[in-house]
Amino acid sequence: MTQTALIVIDVQESFRVRPNWRAVNHPDIADRVGRLVQAARSRGDLVVWVLHTEPGTGNAFDPAIGHVRLIEGLEPREDEPVLRKTAHNAFTTTNLQQLLTQQGIREVVISGIRTEQCCETTARVAADLGYDVVFVSDATATTPLPHWTTPADATLEAILADPRTLSPEVIVERTEYVLAGRFATIRTVDEVAGLAVAS
Template sequence: MTKKALLVIDVQESFRARENWSAVNHPDIADRVNRLVRAARANGDLVVWVLHIEPGTGGVFDPASGAVRYLEGLEPAEGEPQVRKTAHNAFTTTNLQQVFTENGIQEVVICGIRTEQCCETTARLAFDLGYVVTFVTEATATTPLPHWTLPADATLAEVLADPRTLSPETVVERTEYALAGRFAIIRTLDEVAPPVMAS
């Protein structure tokens, strides 16, 4: 039987502390991820939790900010591995691959924040490392993506007013196009964590 791990990437308060969170495509991301977590635990799959940190920066990803913690409603169970990364992907600056090897993991299910950044980057690297990757786009979240020439300190209003800005829907679509058939199998939330029917 294939051993599977659910990778919960960066579902942390750091993102809620940013202005652009008000334009996030899935404000209920914690609930969506929790569905996958419950299903993974019920299946006996490994659940691995990832937080992004940028120590000494003074920003929302600096552990000193107090924002580097899981979104309300998310909580690792006893014994579930937790890693902290400083790169976009969840492997390079962590012992994640060692955790997977020790647990005999062959398949990885990916969810988290942000769809096109840390989630997509992790999916690509996981595939290149030999894992079968399932990408649950509905259990990822992202925000409007500004054109690269817009100043980094542009306000959300400026980002939204720029016709070159990509909507979260467009970002998600592009991520799925890039991953499907190359790096990952795209699955819906219902496919991976079927709704529990009321009896």
């Protein structure tokens, strides 16, 4: 029985239809996650897919709008669970912990969107629940993070022009700093997939 599960968090079309997707650090996130999925399947690891939903909001995460689906190119197998959450982390509003317990999982590998939000939060909760956590930074994606005082309707151009905005590179670096040695081990796609870096 496998003891490792790859958790794919929110790699969904909801993000690609938002204006700030133009500034995402890894527009090829589906390809990066796809490599992890292929490696996990070849090792016999569990793959769990998670989608974020905000029913009744009318926004891109409202299932009724039609964007709450995996980004093109990603396809769960019939034996791979697809969970739908309404909280930032993948545990609180799903049966993920029960599922992992039933499968005898001891280690979780985290990938998905967004690095500092749902991915990081899931990693922290998983660590607190006693799992060994591997955080694959370059198989997560995020967009520039505006200052908390920035108006909600600010344009992407205004956000990018604001010197207080955190770039994706800074976000990833800060996320790695706070997770490493406390909540998770930081790894790359190449390390986890066991593939050599392309020359």
